[in-house]
Amino acid sequence: MGRLPDLWGALSTAQLAIEVVATLSFALSGMVEAARKRLDAVGVCVVAGLTAFGGGTLRDVLLDRRPFFWVQHAGWVWALLGLAMVAMLFMRSRHLQPTERAMLWPDALGLGLYAASGTQIALQAQMPPLIAVLMGVVSASFGGVLRDIVCNQIPSAFSDHRPYAALAFAGGWTVVGVQTLGGSDEAALAVGALVASSLRLITLGLDWRVPAWRIDDDQRH
């Protein structure tokens, strides 16, 4: 576990491609939500950035870890600004919009990759397993939580009754399990991400629901 000083540097080309797709997918989900809420173009860019980088940044603040990856690799920020420009022109001229269905796959990739890499980064920072898994959950879901808070709505990850944070939790424990069993960092990352991402697609396909927390309103008042 100790021989991995820079996780991002160690990623192979294939992993890098997945990561780019996942980050851009999160950014795109921020743009779509912000545009629906009638934010102006600047606000759309800010919300896109918050959604893409917010979860990982909050994780790094909690772990007291610097520099943030978007500081170390400022290219990500330029890529985001570029994406926003392209998306704006594209949406304006073509009347083409990403449908919710089209975004399910990259979003599921993002969920798995962020959960697994967030867990692994926290383990490298000597966090106990439960805390490391929670950091994976923060990485995967708090970008969307910040997006929804700025857009003035209850975070969809906690209220749409689809498994999301719970799957990040499962993916994180998978990473811990593989590393405990002696698997390499790369294997743990791959298996953990695969578990969370495929569970996301499976649960959506089967229309599984997270139970509501039943409460009797008439009894409380």
Add this chain to the structure above:
Amino acid sequence: MGRLPDLWGALSTAQLAIEVVATLSFALSGMVEAARKRLDAVGVCVVAGLTAFGGGTLRDVLLDRRPFFWVQHAGWVWALLGLAMVAMLFMRSRHLQPTERAMLWPDALGLGLYAASGTQIALQAQMPPLIAVLMGVVSASFGGVLRDIVCNQIPSAFSDHRPYAALAFAGGWTVVGVQTLGGSDEAALAVGALVASSLRLITLGLDWRVPAWRIDDDQRH
């Protein structure tokens, strides 16, 4: 003031019991609010955790203090997850809900204890008195503020016209006062917590109101 490297370790059994009750009370208030807002079971757990640990964590981030107490004592997180499970089963099967009245006492305990211990922790970190007291206010009230932000409503601590943050402020100054007069850390903690908690119960009992900030809407437009 300098001989107290670990406040939590120095707590006696009685103080530990109060602390457990206070933290669980905050967690429970998060659960009830999240359930009323129709969050799913995962969201209820997250909001419970934010409410219980959010204030102290924000204080530690501002003070650049690591590890967080829920990292050092991961048992707290397990306890929270366990509480959520029990609460969920209990609420489902018995149709028993914590009434607002039943939660006033533990909530008042939490207010006093968090305000006093937050102030003391900041004083140990060499903060000036005013800043230390503000850190006590953050510890006591920002868990609830985060709960209300995620639940998409104006924080009740700032809008229900019941004294809350102001009492944390008073409790914090009490801690500063006792320590300035030469009292021990333990005495300052106890007196500060007692002042804030009992003021909370008294002001609620007497139905005292925080004045509104009057503004003439017709004049502004």
Add this chain to the structure above:
Amino acid sequence: MGRLPDLWGALSTAQLAIEVVATLSFALSGMVEAARKRLDAVGVCVVAGLTAFGGGTLRDVLLDRRPFFWVQHAGWVWALLGLAMVAMLFMRSRHLQPTERAMLWPDALGLGLYAASGTQIALQAQMPPLIAVLMGVVSASFGGVLRDIVCNQIPSAFSDHRPYAALAFAGGWTVVGVQTLGGSDEAALAVGALVASSLRLITLGLDWRVPAWRIDDDQRH
């Protein structure tokens, strides 16, 4: 760039006056918004503080920079509490309210000064130019964003279609440009702040709008 250990200490009297006006202006905008949302007196003070100090504090957390300027100069917090008392009495007795028009000038000053000084502080912390400029944007605009989040509305900086964050962005790049061309820190601060502040007043005067992000609702559903 390296010879400026304490930016705030190096400010001349004129700059200090501008800074005081800008900070109080941000605090006042927080008070007015919180009062319109019917927060109680304590909530109004908290929101005033969040608005005035929130942007700079978030920047310092992201840069891992301590102490915060309101910790180092606790006088600012006392000044804020004093302002709140005066404002409360004044608004009650005279039925005089700051109109939106009256607040445009100090708000524009705050925008420029916070954007320029935030950028400069990040450059001193060895951030790359793009990141430094983003830190200027955070300093200038996230106080207002936090104010609006606590007041449970979409941040006006992102939704009122008036240029705000974009002007902080422009002011930040001006600072980078002047320093790259060999200008002194003082010159860069002054020119950057002037550019952002005057652009704010000009765009408001000319009624320029930030374009909306067009989206076809009927196509998405």
